[in-house]
Structures are given as structure tokens and as C-alpha cells.
Amino acid sequence: MRVTVLGSAREVGRSAFLVATDKVKVLLDYGILLGHRNEPPLFPMHVKPKDIDGVVLTHAHLDHSGCIPSLFLSREIPVHATQPTMELAKVLLLDMIKISGFYLPFEYMEVMGMIDSARTHYYREEFDVGDLRITLHNAGHIVGSAFIVVEHDGRRMLYTGDINARGSRILESADLDVGSIDLLITESTYAMEDHQPREEAERLLVEFANEVVERGGVLFVPAFSVERAQEIACVLRAYNFKYKVAIDGMAIKANEIMLRHPRFLRDAEFFSDVMKWLRWIRGWGERKRMIREPCVVISPAGMLVGGNALFYMENLADDKRNGIAMVSYQGEGTPGRKLLEQGVAVIDGKPRRVSAEVRRFDFSGHSGRRELFSMIRGIRGSPRVWTVHGDDDTCTRFAEEIMGMGLQAYAPLAGESVDV
Ligand SMILES: [Zn+2]
Ligand SMILES: [Zn+2]
Numbered sequence: 465m466r467v468t469v470l471g472s473a474r475e476v477g478r479s480a481f482l483v484a485t486d487k488v489k490v491l492l493d494y495g496i497l498l499g500h501r502n503e504p505p506l507f508p509m510h511v512k513p514k515d516i517d518g519v520v521l522t523h524a525h526l527d528h529s530g531c532i533p534s535l536f537l538s539r540e541i542p543v544h545a546t547q548p549t550m551e552l553a554k555v556l557l558l559d560m561i562k563i564s565g566f567y568l569p570f571e572y573m574e575v576m577g578m579i580d581s582a583r584t585h586y587y588r589e590e591f592d593v594g595d596l597r598i599t600l601h602n603a604g605h606i607v608g609s610a611f612i613v614v615e616h617d618g619r620r621m622l623y624t625g626d627i628n629a630r631g632s633r634i635l636e637s638a639d640l641d642v643g644s645i646d647l648l649i650t651e652s653t654y655a656m657e658d659h660q661p662r663e664e665a666e667r668l669l670v671e672f673a674n675e676v677v678e679r680g681g682v683l684f685v686p687a688f689s690v691e692r693a694q695e696i697a698c699v700l701r702a703y704n705f706k707y708k709v710a711i712d713g714m715a716i717k718a719n720e721i722m723l724r725h726p727r728f729l730r731d732a733e734f735f736s737d738v739m740k741w742l743r744w745i746r747g748w749g750e751r752k753r754m755i756r757e758p759c760v761v762i763s764p765a766g767m768l769v770g771g772n773a774l775f776y777m778e779n780l781a782d783d784k785r786n787g788i789a790m791v792s793y794q795g796e797g798t799p800g801r802k803l804l805e806q807g808v809a810v811i812d813g814k815p816r817r818v819s820a821e822v823r824r825f826d827f828s829g830h831s832g833r834r835e836l837f838s839m840i841r842g843i844r845g846s847p848r849v850w851t852v853h854g855d856d857d858t859c860t861r862f863a864e865e866i867m868g869m870g871l872q873a874y875a876p877l878a879g880e881s882v883d884v
Contacts, residue, residue, distance in 0.1 A: 493520075494530075498527065533557060533570035545584060546608040548728050606626075627830070654854075685761065697711060773799075849873040
């Protein structure tokens, strides 16, 4: 089989790969690179939909799924993924159409076409697309996330998508027992950084939540609606946090999807107990009432772009008793990054110094440096390695270090191919 990189080459975003044999062509992910503010997103390299026999999607995040509907303008193509991935992708894609002020190469109809073409699989269930044998394995990144193993003619490749070998309160860690591999395409997001140990991040967050609420403040936790928001709630509950915790925004939809698929959760009973324990904010009245008293509010968006983040910033930023807990990755140029680096928020179009106490916590849904290297050491065979889904410098240095382990490694550029 021949594998070609169509995106996520030395950058985080627009993940897309093409696997071709004499008989079939299959895409692994087809995502977008979200722009800053109202800039349009960037797309992966173009493919002709009529050439494509199937798409395999690792997980719902738009940097992996966001361009798939564009393939549905002229025809239908089977999209293989887990059931929660398809349900979450629908929520995220429709939301993107609703809020985007920019041109997208598809609309509602194409998203629905994609959803109707779903072929869902559970982890470790093999399926065939032409002469390719494909398996999804739990990737531990968000609910339903998978990494992909593709076999052809006795040769095997593994594409990690986004992977987390650390596990979380909600998800089991990645299932990396995969046998021998000839090509490994690995994400590199945190290849040069080790994460704060999970227990430490949890303990510090709970301490901060207690401090803020006990001094009469409200703690605002901006968090992605898929998984991170629920994860933070589970952490507070696991530490027997005594005060009110509310959840707001699109998290509600993601949550219903998670509750419908207990076998994708680490401990479905604990999860559903936490979801009952939370207060659900369902309208403006409730939103305003909630922050009159000390409490914790978890709401999208993680980088303070959109969601109800603006409402909370406007109402909470000026009081130094309040707190803001940054628990998500903050992309360059986002309001979240500006708040962390300069202590400034843009409110009513004006930059304002924030008096509320801002702290950062490391709850990443990605493997850190230690886990990535241990994954590579643990894989049997001596795979050729491609490093993708990291910034330029990170992908290149990661590949150099892997070469130091005696493997062939390279940070490919978009358009490059390899025969496996
Ligand atoms: Zn992701
Ligand atoms: Zn990603």
C-alpha cells in the first residue's frame, strides 16, 4: 500500500492521509485547521471524491473531521468510525456551520449525507474496505476516539490520530497492544514536553476551587464541551468537592451522547452519578442566578472563543475574589492565550486587565513526551516512523530523536508518500 500525507505535516490541524492499493483509496481523517478569530479555516490537500472508496475517522474533533462533508457534494462515501465519534462529529460540524462567519465548502445537507453514510464499529472489530483490513483501537483521547491499524498483504501501518496513553477519570488509556508494525504515523503535539502528573493537576485544581469558593468567589472553568468539561466535573466529584458545580453550553449535548454509550466509558456508573450531581444551566435566567453565589461553573469555549465564555468573562473578570481555571490547550492568538500571557481580556471590544485570579492546569488529552517514547519502544517490529500533528520544530526534533533509537524516522511534508 502507498500512504500519502495530505495534511497535519509539521502543523497541528487538518489531519488527513490517503492509503491506496491497486484496488482502493481510503482516507484516514480529513480535517481542517481552524483559523484565529474570523479567519477562514485551512483545508487539507484536495482529493477527488469519486476516487475515494471510504473514509476512516479517528475522532470527532474538527481538525480530524472538519473537511469530510466536502466529499459529499456529489456522492456518498462510507465513513467508518465508532458510534460516539459519528454523533459528536455531527454536533461539532453543525455547530461550526452555525457559528462560522466564513466560507465553508459544504452545508447542512452534506453534513447529514456524511452522518447517513456512517458505518460504525466497536474497538478491535476488524472490517474490510476492498483489500485493506482495518481495525480501530481505543485511543484514550476523547470519548469514542480511536487509532487505526491498516493491514495489506502482510504489511501493517498504525496511525495514532490523537492519542492519550495516560487515561483520565472518564476514559481508559490507549490500547496499545497491536503486534508488529511497519509504518507508524504518530502525533507529536507534546513530543517535547512532559505533562504535569495527573494527580498533581487534579489536587491543585481542587485546592484552587476550594480557595475561590471559600473566599466568596465564583470559579469559571472554560472547557471544551466534549470530554474536558465532564472530566473536570468528575475530578471535583472524586475529591468530594462540597460546593455547587454547574455546567453550561454545548457540553449538555456531548454529555447525552456519552451517557448513551456506557461501554466507551471507564466507569459509566460513576460518570452518570456525577452528571446527576451537577447543576445544568439551560437558559439566561439560570446563568445569571448561578453566579450570584459562590460556585464553580464549567462552560465552553476552552480558548474563550464563543460559547458563553464572554458572558462569564464580563461578569466575573473584575472581582478579585473570583477565579479562572485554564484547563485546556490555548492556541496561539486566542483570547485564552492572551489572558494567560498578559492577564488581559477583551470585553465590549476593549482590552481590560482581569482582576480575577487566573491559574493554569495541565489536563491534556494527549500523550506527553514520556508516553510517546514509551509507545514507540513498545511497538514490535522496527517500524519506519512519521511524525505529524505537531509544530514544525517539534515534528523535526521528535523524528531526529527517534532516529537516535535506531529507527527510520521523518517529519513528512504535505504531498509526500511512502510505500509500505
Ligand atoms: Zn483531538
Ligand atoms: Zn488533533
